[in-house]
Amino acid sequence: MERKxxxxxxxxxxxxxYSYGRRNAIExxxxxxxxxxxxxxxxxxxxxxxxxxxxxxxxLTPQKGSVKIFGKPLNKFRDWSRIGFVSQKANSFNSxxxxxxxxxxxxxLYGKIGMFRFLTKKHKEKIIxxxxxxxxxxxxxxNIGQLSGGQQQRVFIARALVSEPSLLILDEPxxxxxxxxxxxxxxxxKQLNEEKGITLILVTHDIGxxxxxxxxxxxxxxxxxxxxxxxxxEFQQEEMMSALYGHDVQVLTHNHDHHxxxxxxxxxxx
Amino acid sequence: MIQVFFQYDFLTYSLYTGLMIGFMAPFxxxxxxxxxxxxxxxxxxxxxxxxxxxxxxxxxxxxFFAGLNPLYMGMAFSVGGALFIERLRNVYRYYKELAIxxxxxxxxxxxxxxxxxxxxxNNDLFNYLFGSVIAIRQSDFQLIGILTIVVxxxxxxxxxxxxxxxFDEDQAVVSGIPKRVLHTLFIVMVALVIxxxxxxxxxxxxxxxxxxxxxxxxxxxxxxxxMFVYAVIFGEISVVTGLVSAFHLDVAPGGxxxxxxxxxxxxxxxxxxxxxx
Numbered sequence: 299m300e301r302k303x304x305x306x307x308x309x310x311x312x313x314x315x316y317s318y319g320r321r322n323a324i325e326x327x328x329x330x331x332x333x334x335x336x337x338x339x340x341x342x343x344x345x346x347x348x349x350x351x352x353x354x355x356x357x358l359t360p361q362k363g364s365v366k367i368f369g370k371p372l373n374k375f376r377d378w379s380r381i382g383f384v385s386q387k388a389n390s391f392n393s394x395x396x397x398x399x400x401x402x403x404x405x406x407l408y409g410k411i412g413m414f415r416f417l418t419k420k421h422k423e424k425i426i427x428x429x430x431x432x433x434x435x436x437x438x439x440x441n442i443g444q445l446s447g448g449q450q451q452r453v454f455i456a457r458a459l460v461s462e463p464s465l466l467i468l469d470e471p472x473x474x475x476x477x478x479x480x481x482x483x484x485x486x487x488k489q490l491n492e493e494k495g496i497t498l499i500l501v502t503h504d505i506g507x508x509x510x511x512x513x514x515x516x517x518x519x520x521x522x523x524x525x526x527x528x529x530x531x532e533f534q535q536e537e538m539m540s541a542l543y544g545h546d547v548q549v550l551t552h553n554h555d556h557h558x559x560x561x562x563x564x565x566x567x568x
Numbered sequence: 569m570i571q572v573f574f575q576y577d578f579l580t581y582s583l584y585t586g587l588m589i590g591f592m593a594p595f596x597x598x599x600x601x602x603x604x605x606x607x608x609x610x611x612x613x614x615x616x617x618x619x620x621x622x623x624x625x626x627x628x629x630x631x632f633f634a635g636l637n638p639l640y641m642g643m644a645f646s647v648g649g650a651l652f653i654e655r656l657r658n659v660y661r662y663y664k665e666l667a668i669x670x671x672x673x674x675x676x677x678x679x680x681x682x683x684x685x686x687x688x689x690n691n692d693l694f695n696y697l698f699g700s701v702i703a704i705r706q707s708d709f710q711l712i713g714i715l716t717i718v719v720x721x722x723x724x725x726x727x728x729x730x731x732x733x734x735f736d737e738d739q740a741v742v743s744g745i746p747k748r749v750l751h752t753l754f755i756v757m758v759a760l761v762i763x764x765x766x767x768x769x770x771x772x773x774x775x776x777x778x779x780x781x782x783x784x785x786x787x788x789x790x791x792x793x794x795m796f797v798y799a800v801i802f803g804e805i806s807v808v809t810g811l812v813s814a815f816h817l818d819v820a821p822g823g824x825x826x827x828x829x830x831x832x833x834x835x836x837x838x839x840x841x842x843x844x845x
Contacts, residue, residue: 398791405732409743
C-alpha cells in the first residue's frame with residue numbers, strides 16, 4: 299500500500315496485547331491507520347475486535363504495547379471530541395425514550411461544551427448541519443423511538459458527527475438494521491469519508507457487504523492476519539476467510555460466491 | 569372558590585407551597601420515570617415517614633425537638649435513605665431494584681416503631697400521611713421556597729448532563745460527564761423534594777405527584793423538553809384543584825390531588841389512543 303508521506307497517522311498501534319485473566323483477547327497487534335482512510339476492521343465474533351476498540355478509546359488498559367492517537371500517546375491524549383464513537387449498544391437504548399432527533403444529536407456536543415455551559419446559536423446550526431449530513435432533516439422533531447433501526451443508527455452517527463471529529467469509529471453499527479438499509483448506510487459512510495475527509499473505522503463481522511465501500515481492510519482474530527487495500531483483500535479473500543473463520547467456512551466458500559459469506563459468520567450474534 | 573385561599577394567611581401559604589411542589593415534583597419525576605426509577609420516590613417517602621415519626625417521638629422527651637419543624641428530620645432521613653439507595657444499587661449491580669424494597673421496608677419498619685413508642689397516632693401524623701390544607705406553616709413555606717430556588721438552579725446547571733445520562737449512560741461517561749456525582753446530586757434533590765411535598769400531598773401519596781403527571785405527559789410530549797412542560801402543567805392543575813376541592817369538601821388534599829391526576833391520565837389515554845408510549 300502506498301502512503302503519502304506528508305500525512306500523519308491517525309492511529310498507530312504497536313505490539314498491542316490485552317488479556318482477560320489468562321486468556322489473550324488480542325496479541326501483538328501492529329496497525330497504522332492513514333488519515334482519510336476508510337478501514338473495515340473484520341473478524342469473527344470473539345476475535346478481539348471490541349477489545350481493540352476499547353483499548354483505542356482508553357476504556358481498557360492493555361498489558362503490553364502502545365497506542366498513539368493523532369501522534370500522541372493515549373495517556374496524554376485529551377482531545378476526545380476529535381473522536382466520534384458509535385457503539386453497538388446505540389441500538390439497544392430505551393426506544394420509548396421521549397427525545398427528538400434534534401435532542402439526541404445535541405447530546406453529541408455536551409461533552410465538548412463542558413459543564414456549566416449552554417448551547418449557543420452556533421451550536422444549534424451545527425446540530426442541524428449534522429442531521430442534514432446523515433439525511434435525517436425530515437425527521438428533526440420526531441421522537442427517536444418512532445424511527446426504524448437504520449434511521450436511528452443515522453441519528454447516532456449524526457450525534458457522533460456534530461462535534462466534528464476527525465476520526466469516527468463504528469462498532470457493529472448495522473446490527474439490527476435490515477439488509478436494504480445497510481447498503482444505504484454504507485453509501486452514506488463512504489460519502490462522509492470522501493467528501494468530509496473523515497477517517498472511518500468500521501468494525502464488523504459482516505465481510506460481504508462492507509468490502510465494496512471501504513478503502514482498507516484489517517482482519518483480526520486475536521492476531522492481525524491481514525492489513526491492506528480493499529482490492530488486495532478481494533484477491534485474498536478466500537484464503538483470509540479460512541484463516542479467520544476456520545475449516546467449515548473454507549469448505550463452503552469453494553462452492554459459493556463471496557456474497558454469501560456473511561451467512562456463515564452471522565450465526566452467533568454478539 | 570379559590571378566593572378564600574387569599575383571605576387567610578395559612579391558606580395562602582398552602583396554595584403557594586402547593587404551586588412550588590406542583591412544579592418541582594413532576595419536573596424531577598420526568599428524570600425518574602425515564603430512568604425507570606419511579607419506585608424510588610415511594611421508598612424515599614417511606615423513609616421520610618420514619619424521620620418525621622422520629623422527630624415527633626423526640627419531641628415528647630426533648631423540648632428542642634418539640635419546637636423543631638419535623639420536616640428537617642424527615643429531610644435528613646430522606647437524604648440518608650437516598651444515599652444508601654445509591655450505594656445499594658452499586659453493590660447489587662445486577663439487582664438494582666432490590667435497593668427499593670430494602671429502603672421502603674426499613675422506612676415503614678422504623679416509622680412504625682417510632683410511632684408506637686410515641687404512643688400511637690395523633691392528628692399531626694394523619695396530616696403527614698395524607699397531607700393537609702391547613703397545616704402548612706410559614707416555616708414550611710420558607711423552607712420549601714428555598715428548596716425551590718436550589719432545585720431550579722440545579723436543573724438549569726445540570727439539565728444537559730442529566731438528560732444525557734438518562735438517555736445513554738455509557739456514551740455520556742465516554743464524553744466525560746461525571747456520572748457518580750451527578751446521580752448522587754440528583755437523588756439528593758429528589759429526597760428533599762419528596763420530604764417537602766409531604767406536607768401538602770402526604771407521605772403515602774407523594775410519589776403520585778412525581779409519576780402520574782409524567783405518565784400523562786409521556787402520551788403527549790414530542791421530545792424531552794415538552795415532557796417537562798406537560799408534566800408541570802398537569803402537576804399544577806392537580807395541586808390547585810386538589811387543594812381547593814379538598815378545602816371545600818373537607819377531605820385530605822393528598823387524596824384529591826391523586827384523583828385529579830388519575831382523571832388527567834385517563835383523559836390523556838383516551839385522547840391519545842393508538843399512540844405508542
